[in-house]
Amino acid sequence: MSNRAFTLLLIIAGSVILAFNSLVIVRETERAVMLKFGEVVAPDLATGLHIKIPFVNTVRKFDRRILTLDAPTQRFLTIEKKPLDVDFYAKWRVSDTAKFYTATNGEEVRAEGLLAQRINTGLRNKFGERTFHEVVSGERDSLMTDLTRDLNQITVDEFGIELVDVRVKRIDLPAQVSQSVFDRMKSEREREAREHRSTGRELAEKIRATADRERTVIAANAYRDAEVIRGEGDAQAAKVYASAYQADGEFYAFIRSLTAYKTAFADQGDILILDSESDFFRYLNKGAEK
Structure with a gap:
């Protein structure tokens, strides 16, 4: 290969690399910000194809969709100083790319850490103003609605993050408290x-x-x-x-006599001593006379 051909090949390869580094595509599921030596010059690039100056401009992309923050379990105190272990999650998305990049350097992990701190503080304040019953059942939905509304104003202004929703997955008593509550409930049920x-x-x-x-x-x-x-x-x-x-008196007397005979002579081992002229043998004697 001649020097001329090699030089031409290098020029073509450099042009391809330069063109590749000069074009950027922003998809519909993404939001992007263009930087010039680290300074924001285009805070919110539209969806589509964009041109940048290689080695001068940098494009940072963020997810446009709603993201989920699944925070670890935190312990809060109610107004009666009862500890509760709260497991919650939050739905959020980037609303202001310039603020989001400035506050978090475009890192979702850092954004979720800042967001979790704000939510923990908000939950601690809300739980501290309510009783155990209100937190567990009575005002749980209204508590989450108020917290989301109040925190959303802060996160939008400070981080460029829209807080869509905050929900509590589970509220448990600490293990030692749960055991005492269980024992008390058991004794009450046994009493009942x-x-x-x-x-x-x-x-x-x-x-x-x-x-x-x-x-x-x-x-x-x-x-x-x-x-x-x-x-x-x-x-x-x-x-x-x-x-x-x-x-018929005579016939009735005869029948009664036959019954008496039958009863008297039922057992052959019995001995009956009577006068032959007695009334007991009256009908027998009459039969013999005839």
């Missing part, structure tokens, strides 16, 4: 259980006594009704017997 069992036993005794009384009353009424029915039956039977006896 004992009360319920005592009340249940009392009701069971009342129900059992009522059932026994009702059983006694029902049995007495049934026995009374049975005796009344039995008496009525005996009276009806006696009436029938009397009517039958009046209809």
